[in-house]
Amino acid sequence: MNELAIPLAAHPLPALRFPAHPIAGLAGTSLKHEHLPSILADETQRGFFEVHAENYMGAGGPPHDALARIRRDYPVSLHGVCMSIGGPQPLDKAHLARFKSLVDRCEPALVSEHLAWSTHNTTYFNDLLPLPYTPATLARVADHINEVQEAIGRPILLENPSTYVVFPESTMSETEFIRQLAQRTGCGLLLDVNNVFVSATNHGYSARTYLADFPLNHVGEIHLAGHASQTDDEGDLLLIDSHDGPVANAVWILYEIVIGQCGPVPTLIEWDSAIPDWPILKAEAIAAQAILDHHSQKFMPGRANAAR
Template identity: 60%
Template structure:
């Protein structure tokens, strides 16, 4: 029997091919698995066979990384059609994309790049979200970006910009807590101030990930949203502050590089579940 479509307010993991067999053998206790949509846009083969078997056991969330919601170019209608086909096939409990751009002309870039927060950009993003929700036939969640610099032309704060998008389009929000921390350190702001200003009532999912600490050309600390290491203690602390305000929400542990054995990710999931339990008890 296929697992429920609804994603519970528990911790999930990103689904990685190297873990397929371990998941099916051990059937670990988890709230859900999340897939990157672009990894499953082929018609069949082993990825779909494993995903179908895992979908029979767990709810899924579907996370897109290639739609380029913030880009100047029109959305790729064939990409939208593939997103709809995946949503229809696997009936994920949540569907999300990034507030970023990742295309130029006909090429796809390897990074999710931030945009200036202007009235023009606001209208463009809202139009793209409206088009996406109409084409896919369901609500989309929008994820806050990680930033490495600020734009002089911005006339909105990021939190206000995202709040206005949610108001105009009816989209939900995916709050990436690591992105909040990375951006705040890079822009020399206070992470909790961002959380206080953020439209938390619209948040339906949370992402947690690790980051890389490096130096910029001036020798100053620069944090990179690399998804290649464990969640850091400051990000865990910020996550606990968020859950204290929102109550328990579906929470994903992300690891897209240096992927460890499944057991290591399950340990991080248990740490997140402990915070969710405290949030439920305090509610």
């Protein structure tokens, strides 16, 4: 019925513990536990929720309960934050096992991770750190993606980063690096449009040119978020990927361009600090949903009426 939602149709389906809620064409929000009572009380909701995988990797307790309650009623996207796929050192096997067990437990509609790293030796830095784009890092990152995909038995979506520095040793553009990763590993892509805008501003290139070079045919999810402003050493604008406010107008405009080309790809509003009351976050998702629905009619005539 919904061909975009079930990428594993070729495999024998495991016994599902949760309904296979379709995620195609939907807008969603990051799940914040302070919003849980409002979300559970609101039965009219349409959309999906994305959770940061690491928050649900304890042995049990309220996080497991909250995730199960949300997963029963909504599509869930599982977003890993600290696999360190973009790092040079081997993946943390214990972490990979936890990740797999969480994928098995919550049967998410989407699974994603970052083109970044956060652990070096044994220190976890809790930030999405950048990497140079070279043939050596390409091979290493591709190995890591393959390892994750083999462990969990399904493809992941890889997210483009927001960055503040460059590596003089880089020999490839970010879009070329990402394109080759998708080709080599079969992974899908999570296009963070705010990250595109932040990086383009910070590095002095055009966001539209970046998007024109980006392999949009591999995009399985989009992220939108707010950013903050600082200045660099030269006094020029430096944007910070802060996730602490509404999506900027310039990012909404880029988003419409992307949806116009990709069709109604599931879209997430991220808001991770200075978290507002639920209606404010929900309103951002409703705005994204309106754009998705508009293009849904354009891409698949009559489908907006047919879908639930």
